[in-house]
Amino acid sequence: MDEPRWLSDDEQRVWRAFREAVGMLNAHTETQLQHEAGMPQAYYEVLVQLSESPDRVMRMSDLAIATRSSRSRLSHAVTKMEEKGWVRREACPTDKRGAFAHLTPTGFEAIAAAAPGHVEAVRAAVFDQLTAEQVRMLGEISETIRDGLAPRCTEVERRLAVEDADATAGDGDDTGRAA
Amino acid sequence: MDEPRWLSDDEQRVWRAFREAVGMLNAHTETQLQHEAGMPQAYYEVLVQLSESPDRVMRMSDLAIATRSSRSRLSHAVTKMEEKGWVRREACPTDKRGAFAHLTPTGFEAIAAAAPGHVEAVRAAVFDQLTAEQVRMLGEISETIRDGLAPRCTEVERRLAVEDADATAGDGDDTGRAA
DNA sequence: GCATGGTGGTTGAGTGTTCAACCAGAGTAG
DNA sequence: CTACTCTGGTTGAACACTCAACCACCATGC
Numbered sequence: 001m002d003e004p005r006w007l008s009d010d011e012q013r014v015w016r017a018f019r020e021a022v023g024m025l026n027a028h029t030e031t032q033l034q035h036e037a038g039m040p041q042a043y044y045e046v047l048v049q050l051s052e053s054p055d056r057v058m059r060m061s062d063l064a065i066a067t068r069s070s071r072s073r074l075s076h077a078v079t080k081m082e083e084k085g086w087v088r089r090e091a092c093p094t095d096k097r098g099a100f101a102h103l104t105p106t107g108f109e110a111i112a113a114a115a116p117g118h119v120e121a122v123r124a125a126v127f128d129q130l131t132a133e134q135v136r137m138l139g140e141i142s143e144t145i146r147d148g149l150a151p152r153c154t155e156v157e158r159r160l161a162v163e164d165a166d167a168t169a170g171d172g173d174d175t176g177r178a179a
Numbered sequence: 180m181d182e183p184r185w186l187s188d189d190e191q192r193v194w195r196a197f198r199e200a201v202g203m204l205n206a207h208t209e210t211q212l213q214h215e216a217g218m219p220q221a222y223y224e225v226l227v228q229l230s231e232s233p234d235r236v237m238r239m240s241d242l243a244i245a246t247r248s249s250r251s252r253l254s255h256a257v258t259k260m261e262e263k264g265w266v267r268r269e270a271c272p273t274d275k276r277g278a279f280a281h282l283t284p285t286g287f288e289a290i291a292a293a294a295p296g297h298v299e300a301v302r303a304a305v306f307d308q309l310t311a312e313q314v315r316m317l318g319e320i321s322e323t324i325r326d327g328l329a330p331r332c333t334e335v336e337r338r339l340a341v342e343d344a345d346a347t348a349g350d351g352d353d354t355g356r357a358a
Numbered sequence: 359g360c361a362t363g364g365t366g367g368t369t370g371a372g373t374g375t376t377c378a379a380c381c382a383g384a385g386t387a388g
Numbered sequence: 389c390t391a392c393t394c395t396g397g398t399t400g401a402a403c404a405c406t407c408a409a410c411c412a413c414c415a416t417g418c
Contacts, residue, residue: 014315072369073405099366125324128327142200274396276384368409378399381399384396385392
């Protein structure tokens with residue numbers, strides 16, 4: 001194990017400020033949505049994706065990808081939202097394993113009612129605070145981090161799967177560096 | 180209810196990229212820590228705060244503030260970490276309501292072992308990807324958002340408390356705008 | 359036809375967080 | 389001292405998420 005590349009003081013300041021900002025922002029929007037619309041942020045994002053999809057229908061699998069959530073998580077969430085009458089499950093005729101999630105009119109009303117408060121909270125917390133230049137940079141930075149992380153995700157999954165498979169065989173290098 | 184100030188197309192792109200980046204980054208560090216150190220990110224941050232505090236002790240209340248978590252959450256977390264032997268509770272002699280959380284040697288070892296992998300993951304996902312200028316900007320942006328949100332938090336708490344109090348009285352306007 | 363492996367999705371148990379209720383000690387007023 | 393409120397902290401139930409196991413179905417192969 002080589003000497004870890006610790007963060008410099010400047011980097012650490014940036015990282016902490018970032019964590020604080022993200023944490024507070026998340027908490028803020030989360031409680032805002034929970035309190036005014038009675039739904040967690042994760043559900044909100046599911047409804048948004050559905051509402052923007054043609055015919056307001058999506059395959060569960062695509063919906064999971066679009067909301068960056070696990071199949072399991074989405075399945076649980078859809079179950080809850082079905083109970084609330086926001087979403088309806090529908091079988092896929094061509095692939096009998098598949099399932100569609102269908103946004104109901106009630107569900108559309110729910111998100112239509114939730115959206116203004118949410119976007120206002122986001123605007124007040126982010127876009128009203130930053131200069132146009134900062135907003136532009138935030139976009140660039142976010143895209144860079146996102147795109148840098150995307151391949152890593154699939155890679156990590158693969159590594160864990162392999163590591164699981166040959167757990168019995170010799171595991172010479174389990175330093176587990178993600179690089 | 181006035182017409183909501185929707186996000187422009189550009190703003191929406193930035194916001195989505197930001198959400199995606201944050202989501203993926205969080206998921207990445209979360210699973211990394213969980214898998215390599217057996218602790219969620221929230222516990223990691225608690226241990227970091229404790230390890231940096233003089234004598235590795237903190238009042239529960241201060242620790243909650245430092246980690247931006249609720250008292251309840253911290254209390255549950257400390258209970259778990261006590262079971263793992265990472266933290267020890269201690270009574271406060273001067274204020275008998277109070278409690279200290281004390282980082283144990285075992286706890287210090289745990290975080291010392293967890294840190295290199297975590298910082299490597301953060302560096303690879305963020306600082307290796309961004310230019311020096313972008314890092315500087317990210318710091319500024321984060322500070323702006325954080326500082327803009329800090330007063331809002333206390334304000335929201337106050338508003339909810341009031342709103343709760345006069346819930347029986349005339350509740351003519353429950354549009355609940357956060358501004 | 360029958361295996362074999364991969365995919366789409368669900369389920370249940372375990373873990374972490376939230377929310378509201380609660381308790382005990384401190385602070386203040388009468 | 390009594391009463392009232394506020395503060396520091398804990399608790400239990402409800403909720404959300406994760407993880408591993410699982411089932412049903414498609415897709416190959418033989």
